[in-house]
Amino acid sequence: MAAEQKNRADGTRRRFFAQLAGAAGSAALVSVGVSLYARQARALPPAALRPPGALGEERFLSACVRCGLCVRDCPYNTLKLAALGDSVATGTPYFMAREVPCEMCTDIPCVKACPTGALDHELKDIDQARMGLAVLVDQENCLNFLGLRCDVCYRVCPAIDKAITLERRHNERTGKHALLVPTVHSDACTGCGKCERSCVLEEPAIRVLPMRLARGEPGRHYRLGWIEKQKAGGALVPESLPMPTRRPEGAQ
Amino acid sequence: MNTTANALAGATRASSRHGLAAHKWLLMRRATQFAILALFLAGPLAGVWIVKGNLSSSLVLEVLPLTDPYLLLQSLAAGHVPYTTALLGASIVLGFYFLVGGRVFCAWVCPVNIVTDAAAWLRTRLGITAGRSPAPATRYWLLAGTLIGSFATGTILWEWVNPVSMLHRGLIFGAGLAWFIVAGIFLFDTLIAARGWCGHLCPVGAFYSLLGHVALPRVSAPRHAACDNCMDCYRVCPEPQVLRPALKGAAGSTPLILSPNCTNCGRCIDVCNKDVFRFTTRFDHRSECS
Numbered sequence: 001m002a003a004e005q006k007n008r009a010d011g012t013r014r015r016f017f018a019q020l021a022g023a024a025g026s027a028a029l030v031s032v033g034v035s036l037y038a039r040q041a042r043a044l045p046p047a048a049l050r051p052p053g054a055l056g057e058e059r060f061l062s063a064c065v066r067c068g069l070c071v072r073d074c075p076y077n078t079l080k081l082a083a084l085g086d087s088v089a090t091g092t093p094y095f096m097a098r099e100v101p102c103e104m105c106t107d108i109p110c111v112k113a114c115p116t117g118a119l120d121h122e123l124k125d126i127d128q129a130r131m132g133l134a135v136l137v138d139q140e141n142c143l144n145f146l147g148l149r150c151d152v153c154y155r156v157c158p159a160i161d162k163a164i165t166l167e168r169r170h171n172e173r174t175g176k177h178a179l180l181v182p183t184v185h186s187d188a189c190t191g192c193g194k195c196e197r198s199c200v201l202e203e204p205a206i207r208v209l210p211m212r213l214a215r216g217e218p219g220r221h222y223r224l225g226w227i228e229k230q231k232a233g234g235a236l237v238p239e240s241l242p243m244p245t246r247r248p249e250g251a252q
Numbered sequence: 253m254n255t256t257a258n259a260l261a262g263a264t265r266a267s268s269r270h271g272l273a274a275h276k277w278l279l280m281r282r283a284t285q286f287a288i289l290a291l292f293l294a295g296p297l298a299g300v301w302i303v304k305g306n307l308s309s310s311l312v313l314e315v316l317p318l319t320d321p322y323l324l325l326q327s328l329a330a331g332h333v334p335y336t337t338a339l340l341g342a343s344i345v346l347g348f349y350f351l352v353g354g355r356v357f358c359a360w361v362c363p364v365n366i367v368t369d370a371a372a373w374l375r376t377r378l379g380i381t382a383g384r385s386p387a388p389a390t391r392y393w394l395l396a397g398t399l400i401g402s403f404a405t406g407t408i409l410w411e412w413v414n415p416v417s418m419l420h421r422g423l424i425f426g427a428g429l430a431w432f433i434v435a436g437i438f439l440f441d442t443l444i445a446a447r448g449w450c451g452h453l454c455p456v457g458a459f460y461s462l463l464g465h466v467a468l469p470r471v472s473a474p475r476h477a478a479c480d481n482c483m484d485c486y487r488v489c490p491e492p493q494v495l496r497p498a499l500k501g502a503a504g505s506t507p508l509i510l511s512p513n514c515t516n517c518g519r520c521i522d523v524c525n526k527d528v529f530r531f532t533t534r535f536d537h538r539s540e541c542s
C-alpha cells in the first residue's frame with residue numbers, strides 16, 4: 001500500500017519534472033533561435049538610411065519599439081516602416097534616398113515624435129543630422145567628371161557650397177577646359193539624399209552611404225605635421241635640420 | 253429538463269436566449285477589437301487622427317502616450333533607458349491592465365485573438381483532436397527567455413518575430429510577409445495544438461497575466477450549484493484550467509474565477525444554458541443556491 005503510494009508519487013514527480021524540462025527546453029530553444037535570427041537579420045543594407053537623430057544601429061535596435069510614430073509625423077512620406085521580408089529589421093523606420101530623400105524639416109517632427117529616444121531629442125538643428133554621407137562613387141560616369149556642366153547634385157544640395165562644392169581641375173582630355181568636380185564635405189553633409197535622388201544618371205553616381213561605409217579612419221597614432229605645427233605655434237623640429245645627401249650609387 | 257451533454261459546445265443552450273443575445277459577450281468583444289483597430293486605421297485610411305502609431309506605442313489625440321510595457325521591459329534589458337514619454341505610456345498601460353486584469357488585453361484588444369478564436373472554432377467544427385499542446389508554463393519560460401535574449405543580443409528580442417505586433421503593425425503600415433506568421437499560428441492552433449498559441453506559448457499574454465492578480469472585474473459562477481456538467485464552458489474557454497476551482501471548488505470556497513490567466517472573455521457566460529456564470533467584481537463572493 002505504502003509502496004504503491006510512493007510509486008504513484010514518483011510517477012507524478014517524474015511527470016512534473018518532464019513537463020518542466022519540456023517547457024523550459026522549448027522556450028530556451030525558441031529564445032536562442034530568435035536571438036540567432038536577430039543577430040543575422042539586423043544587418044542594415046547600405047541603401048537604407050535611418051531617420052535624422054537615430055542612435056547608432058546597435059543602440060537603435062535596443063531603443064526602437066517599432067511604433068511608426070516618426071513615420072506618421074513625416075510630412076513628405078519619406079520614412080516607412082520595414083515590413084517582414086524587407087531587408088531592414090522588421091517594423092523599424094528607414095528611407096531610401098533614391099526614392100524619397102529627407103526634406104530636412106527645420107522643426108524635425110520625426111525626432112520629436114519618437115517616444116523612446118531611438119531618435120535622439122538632443123538633435124535640435126537639422127543641419128547637425130548625420131543620416132549618412134554623400135559619396136561620389138562613380139567618377140567615370142559622373143557628367144561633371146567628364147567635363148560637362150551637370151551640377152545637379154550641387155544645385156539641389158540644401159547646404160550648397162558647404163556640403164557640396166565644385167572644385168576646379170584641369171581637363172586633361174581637351175587640354176583647355178576645366179572640370180568642376182562635385183566634392184562632398186563631411187562637416188556639412190547631413191546625408192539627406194537629395195543629391196542621390198536628383199542625379200540625372202540611370203543609376204546615381206553620387207550616393208548617400210552609412211558613415212561606417214563612407215568614411216575611412218586614420219591610424220590613431222597618425223599626426224599631421226602641419227596641424228601639429230599650428231597647434232604648437234611653431235615648428236617642432238629645427239627649421240634647418242642638416243640632412244645627409246643621398247645619391248644613387250656611382251652618381252656624382 | 254435537458255441534461256444530456258451534446259458534442260458541440262453550446263448545443264445544449266437554453267431556450268431563454270436566442271440569436272444575438274446568446275453571443276452577447278462574444279459580440280461585444282469582437283466589436284471592441286474591431287473598434288480599436290478602426291481607431292488605429294482611421295488615421296491612415298480616412299485622415300481622422302484619433303490614435304497614431306500601433307500597439308507597440310501610440311499617441312491618442314496628440315496628448316496621451318501609450319506604450320507596451322513588455323516591449324519597454326525588453327528595451328531596458330537590452331540596455332536602453334527610454335524617454336519619459338515611453339515610460340509614462342507604459343505606466344498608464346500597466347495601471348489600466350492592473351485594474352481590469354492583464355489578460356483583458358488578450359481577449360478584448362489583441363488582433364491575434366481573432367485568428368486563434370477562429371482556429372479553435374474550426375478545430376471544434378472539424379472534430380480535430382490530434383496534436384499535442386506544449387505545457388502551459390512554456391509561455392512563462394519564453395517570457396524569461398526573451399528578456400535574457402534581449403540582454404544578450406542588445407535588441408528588443410521578441411519584436412523580431414512577435415505575431416501580435418506584426419499583425420497589428422501589418423494591418424496599419426503594411427504587412428509584407430507577416431501574413432505567413434499569422435497563417436502559421438492559425439494552422440498551429442487548428443491542426444497541432446488546441447489553444448496552443450494564446451494559451452501555451454505567447455509571452456505577451458504571459459506578461460499580461462502577471463498583471464492579473466488584483467483585477468477588479470472577474471467572472472464568477474454564483475449559480476455553480478445549477479451546473480449539470482455539460483462541459484460546454486470547458487470547451488469554449490481558452491484557459492479551461494481556470495474554471496474548475498470556481499465551478500467545482502470545495503463547499504464554502506469562492507465561486508470567483510481568480511486565476512490571472514482568465515481573460516475575462518465571457519465565453520462561459522454566453523455558452524452556459526444554466527446561467528451559472530456572470531461578470532462581477534473580485535469582492536463579490538456570493539453564491540446562490542438553486
